[in-house]
Amino acid sequence: MTTSVSGPDVRPDLSRSPRSSAVAEEVGRAAVRVVGLGTHLGATLDWATRMGRIVPLPGHGRTWERWSALATAAAHDVGAARVLEPHLDALAILAEARASGELEDDALAPLGADEESAWGVYAAEGAEPLRARRDADDRWTLTGTKTWCSLARDLSHALVTAWVDATTRRLFAVSLRDPSVTAHPGPWVARGLRGIVSAPVDFVETPAIAVGGDEWYLHRPGFAWGGIGVAAVWWGGVLPVLDAVRSAAAREKADQIAFMLLGDADTAVWAARTVLGDAAQRIDHEDAGDPRLLAERVRAVVASSVEHVLTIADQALGPAPLTTDEAYARRTADLRLYVRQHHAHRDLVRIGRRVVGG
Structure with a gap:
């Protein structure tokens, strides 16, 4: 069976997010209009620079809008989100530097x-x-x-x-x-x-x-917020994979194993969404505590959830979409590489040391 996640009809189910975002919807609409999103680099870069003008900075009550915009971009194309995320991060860094007096307005x-x-x-x-x-x-x-x-x-x-x-x-x-x-x-x-x-x-x-x-x-709070933005991309990138598992479970002849795998995948995605939403609220209410510890916890949960869903999808869908569906195969390959920005056990060691240190 081939379960496709390709084509301009991709609509990531962001109703599963803590709240809706008009900015995310605009990012999605703009993504649909790009011919070769994620594969035509010039067109994707043009789209990313345009989105940089509308995606809000983290904090000030708009952190979730920013992360849902990144997740929406990744739900349309992981490669496109990989282009967008560092561009947005750079703009946030420059804005933070200007706001804190570390950079003059015309310095660049x-x-x-x-x-x-x-x-x-x-x-x-x-x-x-x-x-x-x-x-x-x-x-x-x-x-x-x-x-x-x-x-x-x-x-x-x-x-x-x-x-x-x-x-x-x-x-x-x-x-x-x-x-x-x-x-x-x-x-x-x-x-x-x-x-x-x-x-x-x-x-x-x-x-x-x-x-x-x-x-x-390295020591500004925004360093941690940027790291969580990457996790938001991972989460958005795996949403269409979850949709493919759901479609498999919705088939007339689906068995109990199909439902079990869907439940497992849905739970993992829910966990990722929940920690991202909680982190956004903590940032917006200046209640993040140790920013590094918050970011490392969120990234660990989201990375684990994404890797788990990718494994479940392999089991639920078999080899067909990996060998016959270009968009699906590219998405999963992109995600597996992108999530390696999380350093697995080494990052967990760092969390443990921070927890012991109080």
Whole structure:
């Protein structure tokens, strides 16, 4: 049996969310109009930059609107949401920096950044650190290689962490179109998120604008909120998979096993939705406690739920949709790779240490 989740009729059942979101509905309507959403990179980037103008920042009573918009994008196409999420995260970081006085309103003008810019966020650390140097005129440059830079050959700008000395990191804005920047085409042999290449980028005395002070990027509350936004994408991405399991259980000849698998999958999705809704309310009411612990708990629950539903779907649907339904096969491959941003047992160890530390 083939259970399709493809085509422009995909309507993620976000009635299962804590509350509806007009922004999410607009994101969904815009997604339907994009030809090649998630597969045509140019069209998807244009859509993402447009959505960046309407999706609200986290906090101030609108966190769930933001996360439901990300989930809606992922329900339409996981790859498209993978493009949208870091762009929205970068805009939130810049807004947070401006609001806290860490960045002047016109500070990015020398980089040619404007509302048409398409942003990435590169904070992974490789074997060799990316170095930042400040000259006598208080101008910063970056030199070295940054790993895991998604879409660096296609984006216009990025926020990049770099080391100012042996123990201190700062965040910098750069133009990826500066001639001093070389984005590698690979290696990228992934079967999931095949068009979202994440490869190294070389910087050679690249002009940069500091965003925040020493360690500001990692210690601000918004760092945790961005991590939960990724979990919202995972949740939205698995909703059509749950719908496929539901369709299988609704067949006339469905047996008790089909109902059991659906119940198991539905419960897992409910758990993911519930922790996301609870976290959004805590953020909006400034009752999040330890932001890092909240984010790690939410990500752990959502990642576990998504992985569990993917396994259930394999059992409930068999090999047919994985071998004959392009959209379904691509969705599950994309999700399996994307959810690996959660580091499984290592992240659980970090939660345990935080809990013991009080």
